[in-house]
Amino acid sequence: MKYPTAVSEHCFEEKRSRFITELLPANSEADIKNRISQLKTQHPKASHVCSAFRLNINDQVQEGFSDDGEPSGTAGMPMLKVIRHHQLINCAVLVTRYFGGIKLGMGGLQRAYGQACSNAIMEAQHQLNELKKTRYLTLSADFHQENSVRHLASQFNNSTIQIDYHARGLDIVISVEDDDYATIRERFIQQNFQLKSPD
Template identity: 50%
Template sequence: MLKRYFTIKGSGVTEIEINRSRFIGYVERVETEEQAQAFIASLKKKHWDATHNCSAYIIGEHDQIQKADDDGEPSGTAGKPILEVLKKNHVKDTAVVVTRYFGGIKLGAGGLIRAYGKGASEALKAGTIVERVLHDLYQFELDYTFLGKIENELRAKPQYIIDHIGYLDMVTVSVLVETGQEAPLIEWMTDLTSGQVKISQGESRYIEFDKEVSDT
């Protein structure tokens, strides 16, 4: 599993107008090529009357699947600039469709490249790029006398996330910490409790953090 990577939070849609042409940008998180193709097909069906429905997607831990489609626009003026926006923002498992309704004014090759790139950038902003960071879950079982101090100190340290606190005979504090950064947490908790703590590890998971979008 990757320790960290960028993707889209979920989905988004936006619209811009350039020289009377409408460009509607859609973005969706997709984990397989079949999902990406289904997403594109659904928008082609929705906008059956559009001049073009251009698209691109990147899928896989190592970006092994990359596709771009100009959908009738001059070669390299639509799908490729959409794909380049995805690459520039380093997003994975993401598909974008930019639908165009022609407004009567030709944009030329350069104008099309800029328009589709802008449409893709705006779509990513609408969908929100997130960084997914792999975290490990550690469970600390300790006496109630330690809880107040530990809870206050944990909340003051942004690198640690309190996932859950369980109250039984002993209190169990479950903490998420970025994978590879667990040693300082374990040492710190051991020191705070003078070694009076039982430590176990749970399942790892991704935590998402918002990121700014880079334009073309």
């Protein structure tokens, strides 16, 4: 599987409707929803902002999609199928559509959204990296250390973080690429974090 390392954008027209496609890295549904809200603000006259995503959460693939008002099954699912076909993970594809006055029909919509997604992925081939094996680092921290943990984790490619809050502080699980595991583990030890899953 591969994942995008940067945001890329592609635009094409089908019977006067304009489809602006954004392929972006994503580690959570919250990130995706936030970006969709931003696009709707940036494109107030757009008819729809449809989406599809695939995430790797704790070694489990999570998928989702939205037709955002298009007829059911004509936008999000065709986009998700394209993402699956290209074996992408930790990404979302968002398609902003400006209606051009000509109805495309169910089949036409499915083809247009699928093509929009495929075009964006093909154009972004140079920004796709292979997803490497991940390992998990679990540690405990005080509430005031949360920002330090997030900052350190953000310095490593494709790392994700899950935090559980409790009365005594934080339990934190960090998913990191296998190649980076020893380095990030050593950095947490140097900063006197209490590791709960030492080798």
